[in-house]
Amino acid sequence: MFWLMKSEPACWGIDDLARDGRGxxxxxxxxxxxxxIRDRMRPGDRAFLxxxxxxxxxxxxxxxxxxxAYPDPTQFDPDSRYFDPKATPDQPRWYSVDVSFVTRYPRVITMAELRAVPELATLQVLAPGSRLSAMPVDPAHWKLIHERWR
Structure with a gap:
C-alpha cells in the first residue's frame, strides 16, 4: 500500500529522517x-512525507x-504533550509505526504543482478541508507522481 504522512519540518521533517535513517x-x-496505522499500515508499505x-x-x-503498529509510547508519558490519561498499557488508545528513509526530493513538490495535474484531482491531500495527518494514496497517483517528479 501507499500512504501520505504529514509532518511539520520544524518538529520533524525529511532532514531529520535523512539524518537518523529511521524514526x-x-x-x-x-x-x-x-x-x-493500527489496521492497515504494514512493514514494506511506502509513504510520501x-x-x-x-x-x-x-x-x-x-x-x-x-x-x-505498536502502542504509541507518548500516550503513557505524563510529560508528553501527547499524554492521554485514559490510555493504559493494557488498553492503549493510540498507535505508532516506525518509518525509514528512502529518498529526499531535490525540492518540495508543491500543492500548486500537484493541483496542475488533472489526473491528481482526486489525490486526497488536495481535497478542501483535508486535515488528516496520514492517508492512503491510490497506486495510480503514486505512479504518476513518480513518473513526473522522481
Missing part, C-alpha cells in the same frame, strides 16, 4: 488515522513503513 511516527490523535505548516508545503520525500 517513530508518534503523536497521532485522530481516530481515523489511528485506525489506518508531506511537509505541512511551513513555507514550502508539499511532498518532501519518501519513506518506508518499517515496523508493525
Amino acid at each position: 517513530e511516527w508518534t503523536g497521532v490523535r485522530n481516530y481515523q488515522v489511528r485506525n489506518f 508531506w511537509h505541512s505548516s511551513c513555507r514550502e508545503i508539499g511532498l518532501a520525500g519518501e519513506m518506508d513503513i518499517a515496523s508493525a
Whole structure:
C-alpha cells in the first residue's frame, strides 16, 4: 500500500529522517488515522512525507513503513504533550509505526504543482478541508507522481 504522512519540518521533517535513517511516527490523535496505522499500515508499505505548516508545503520525500503498529509510547508519558490519561498499557488508545528513509526530493513538490495535474484531482491531500495527518494514496497517483517528479 501507499500512504501520505504529514509532518511539520520544524518538529520533524525529511532532514531529520535523512539524518537518523529511521524514526517513530508518534503523536497521532485522530481516530481515523489511528485506525489506518493500527489496521492497515504494514512493514514494506511506502509513504510520501508531506511537509505541512511551513513555507514550502508539499511532498518532501519518501519513506518506508518499517515496523508493525505498536502502542504509541507518548500516550503513557505524563510529560508528553501527547499524554492521554485514559490510555493504559493494557488498553492503549493510540498507535505508532516506525518509518525509514528512502529518498529526499531535490525540492518540495508543491500543492500548486500537484493541483496542475488533472489526473491528481482526486489525490486526497488536495481535497478542501483535508486535515488528516496520514492517508492512503491510490497506486495510480503514486505512479504518476513518480513518473513526473522522481
